[in-house]
Every structure is written in C-alpha cells, then in structure tokens.
Amino acid sequence: MNWIDDVKRKYLKHNQVLFSKDAEYLQDLSLLFSQQDHRVITLWAFEFAEETIEKLKRKYPDESRPQEALAAAQLWASGKVKMRQAQRKILDCHTFAKEISSKEDIAMCHAVGQACATVHTAGHAIGYPIYDLTSIVFEYGIENCAEPVELRKKEYMERLYYWRDHMNDYQGEWAEFMLD
DSSP states (O other): OOHHHHHHHHHHTTOSOOOOTTOGGGHHHHHHHHTSOHHHHHHHHHHHHHHHHHHHHHHOTTOOHHHHHHHHHHHHHTTSSOHHHHHHHHHHHHHHHHTOOOHHHHHHHHHHHHHHHTTTOGGGGGHHHHHHHHHHHHHHOTTTOHHHHHHHHHHHHHHHHHHHHHGGGOOSOOOGGGGO
16 A cells, blocks of 8 residues: 555544554655654754744744744753753643644644654654644645655655754754753
8 A cells, every 4th residue: 555545544534643653654754763863853853843833823923832832942952941841832832733623734733843842852753744744635635645745755854864964064052961
C-alpha cells in the first residue's frame, strides 16, 4: 500500500491525524532524524515552527499562544528558562488547538507544539511532519494533496541536511543539556 492509500483510509474515517510515526512513508525521515545531533533537529524544528506560526497568525491575528510556545522553547534550549515554564507554554499551544474547529489549523497548532517539544527530546521531531502533513491534506483535500505532501517531505529533508551542515553558523546560546 502506498502512503496515499493509508492516508485516504484515515481521512475517510474522519481521523484527526492522518500520518503516524510508524508509517512507512516517514521511515526515511525518521532514520535521518536518528542520525542527527539534537541541536540540528532543534534548529530544524524551530525553523518549521516559525513558518507554521506565520500561517496561523494570518488566520488568528490576536492569538499569541503558538508564538509564545516557540519563544519559550527557544529560551529553554538556550538555558534561560526551565523545562516547566516552556512546557506550560507548549501545552497552551495545544490547548488553542482544542478551541478551534478547522482540522487544518488544529493540526498546525499541534505541529508547532511538537516542534517546540524537540528541545525536550529529539524524538518529538517526527511529530512536526505528522501534524504538518496532516494539515496539508486537510488544506488541499485528499484528491489534491499528493504533490504538496511529497514536496513538503522533500523540504523537511533538505532543511535537515542544511542544518546538519550549518549548525555551527547558529549564533545563539545552548543550554548545557543541549550539548550532550
């Protein structure tokens, strides 16, 4: 079964999440994540979270929780705030998802939350594509999503390679736990 058949089955069942970390379609990306430094994955996640936040801002200009989650995660990664402070902001971003009705936007909120949680553990990184790709399917519809999903996955991999090769260009500070 190819990825679109699996996603279509979930879509027709009205699932909220259309991809999973165990999906064959995401195994190459998961493998690539497993080969990267935690800081590389964190920089990758922050970049994509920022992009998603910009989309959400256009739709919800008065809503600040996704941006607050990212700001707190960035402070946490730099050692300027403790985990609990950042965790609260990340959970607030997920709460925002519960307050809206658009499946596309709900998935985007969860994508931001997962991206921010990569500071805690790199294993959260796969959560961003799971939700981001889900939002793309809801945006384009099941019949028109194949190309945008495949292009987006390619972009994930390209940016991961970019951060792998440019991590040392990052001018920010890292918390001690991020250096392990």
